[in-house]
Amino acid sequence: MSDNASIRTPSQRIAWTATIFISTLVFIFLITPILAIMPLSFSSGSYLTYPLPGLSLRWYDDFINSPRWMNSLKNSMIIGVASTMLSMVLGTLAALGLAQWKSRFKPLVLAFVLSPVVVPGVITAVGLYFFFAPIGLTGSYLGLILAHTALATPFVVITVGATLQSFDTNLARAAASLGASPLEAFRRVILPLILPGLASGALFAFATSFDEVVIVLFMAGPEQRTLPREMFSGIRENISPTITAAAVVLTTVSVILLATLEGLRRRNERLKGSSV
C-alpha cells in the first residue's frame, strides 16, 4: 500500500496490515453465507451439504412447478409493485411539500413520517393486526399493500428529499418567469431533474416490501403468502433445496435492484460533475 501517504513507520505498517487482515475476514464473513447457499440450489441430491453429488436444475423445476412457490412469487410482485406506486405518490408529494414548508414543527413532522422505519416490526404488525381485523383488512391484499406502503414511504421521502435538497430552485423560478404553469414547470423542468432520485426511492420502496415478512406473518391469509413468508415456513418445517432455489431467485432480484441503484448513483454523480 505505497499509495497510502500516511504510512511511514513499521508500526503503522503492522497496523495497516492488521486492518487489511481483519477486514478480509469480515468480508469473507459477510459474503460467504450468500455465496455458499447458491451452488446448493443446483445440486442433484437432496442434502444441503458439500461436495455436491452432481449438478441439476431439479430444484428450480420444483420451484417453478410448485403452485405454492409460484403463487408466493406472484403475491410478492403484486404487493411490492402496488405498495411502491402508492408510496411513490404519497412520498414524493410529501417530500416536495417538506422541502418548501418552513415551521418549527417540521422536525416533529419529519420524525413522525420517518418513524415506521425505527419502530420494531412486531409492534407495527400487532397494532395493524388489532386495527385491521375488525374492518376486514387482514387476509386481504389491500391490507398488506397499505401496511407495506406505510413501511416503504419513509425511504421515498428520504431519497426524494435528498434529491430536492441538491435541486436548484431557481430553475423552477426561471420556468415560471418564462410563462410555464406550475404543473408544466414540474413536468418539464423539475421532474426530469429529480427522476433519478425518484427511481432510487422506488427501488428502496420495492425492496422494503419485497423483503418484509413480519407484517405478512400476522396479516396474510393462505392466499396472500409472499415469497419471504413461504421461505419462513419452509425454514421452520424442513429446509429442502427448493428453498435454496427460492433464495437464489430472491438474491437475483436484490442484485438487480442494487445494480440499478448503483447505476443511478453513478449517473447522478457524472451529471453533477459535468454541471460544475
Added chain:
Amino acid sequence: MTEALLTGANASTEVPLKRRLRRAERTRQVKALALVLPLLVFLLFTFAGPIAGMLWRAVDDREVRQALPQTVAALANWDGKDLPDEKAYAALAGDILAARASGTIAIAAKRLNYALNGFRTILTSTARNLKAVPEPGTAKETLGKINPAWRERTTWTTIKDAGGPVTGFYLLAALDLTRNVDGAIVAAPADQAIYRDVFGRTFLISLGVTALCLILGFPVAYLLATLPPGRSNLLMIFVLLPFWTSLLVRTCAWIVLLQSKGVVNDSLHWLGIIDEPLRLIYNRFGVCVAMTHVLLPFMILPLYSSMKAISPAYMRAAASLGAPPLTAFLRIYLPQTLPGIGAGGLLVFILALGYYITPALVGGAADQMISYFIALYTTETANWGLASALGAVLLLATILLALVYGKLVQGQQVTGGMKN
C-alpha cells in the same frame, strides 16, 4: 407578480406590498402543508392509529365488567378488608346465570385466570353447579358451598381489580409485578415472573451484537475510508450485497452453514479439527452470529461516512507535532469517529432490540427475545393485553433510544457544518 412590482415602485403603497408578499408566502406554506397532508393522514390510519390502539389495549380492561356487570357495580364501594356483603354475592349469582346464558362466562374466566391461577375452574364450576332457581339460604352460603374459593378475600379482590375499565395489571405483569390482596404492588409469583429475564436477555443479546458489529465494522470502515475511491467502491459491494439480500435468505444461509451436518461442521470434520459436530445453531451462538451478519452493514455505513469526513491533514499535523502513531490515532482520529460510533451503535442496538425473525428461526427456546413473546401472545394464546403491554415497554425503549439517536445525528450535522 408584475402587478406587485409595479405597485411596489410607488413609495406610498409599500405597506400593501409587504402584506401581499406575506400573504403570498403564507399561501406557499399552506400549499406545502397540503402536499404533506395526504401522507400524514395515511400514516395516521396505517401506522399511528394502530399503534395507539395497541397501547390502549395494554390498559383496556372491560371483559369482566361486561360479563359480570352487577358484581363489578356491587364491589365498587367495597373496601376489600373483609368479605363483601350479601348484595355482592347475590349480584354475582345473577351475573353468572346471565353470563352462562349469553356465553360470555369464558371471556371473564380467561381474564380472571390471568390474575389468579385457577380462577377459570372456580368460575366454570360455579356456573355449572349454580341452579337457576334460588336455593334456600343466602347467596353467600350457596356460592360458598359450590366452591369454597368464594369464602376467600383474594377471589373477590381479583374480581374488583379486574373490574376495569382501565387497568395497570398488564403493564405491571410486563415488569414481573402484581398487586397483592391489599392492593400493594409486589413481585409476581416466580412461575409468572419471566419478562424481566426476557427483557434482560433482549438487552444483552442486542448489546453483544452491537459490540460485535463495532469490533468487526471499525477496521472495515477504516479500510474503506482510507483506500482510494476506485478500490473502496469495489470493496463496498461486499457490504452492500448482504445489506440488500433478503433477511430470509441470509438467515436460511446461516442455518445451512451452521447446522450439525452443515458446511462449517463438515469442513471442520474434514480438516480433522473435530470428531463430533459442534452445536452451532438453535442456541445463543447462532443467534449472535446471524444477527451480527444482518446488522453489520448498519454499523459500517455510518462509521464509513464519519471517517470519510475526517481530513488526513489532522493526522499529518499530529505526526508533524511529534505524536507517535498510536497517540495520534487515539487522541486525534478516534475522537472524531465517536459520533459515527454512536450513530452506528445506536442504530444497530435499536434494530436488534426489536428483532423477531432471526432469533425465531436460529435461536433455541432460551434465546427468544421480547418480540417473540409479543407475537406469541398475539397470535397463539390471544392474551392481547399482555402482548400490548410488552409491546408498550419495547416501544418506549425504542423511542427513547431513537430520540438520543436523533440528537446525535443532528449534532453531527452541526459539527459537520462547522468544519466546512
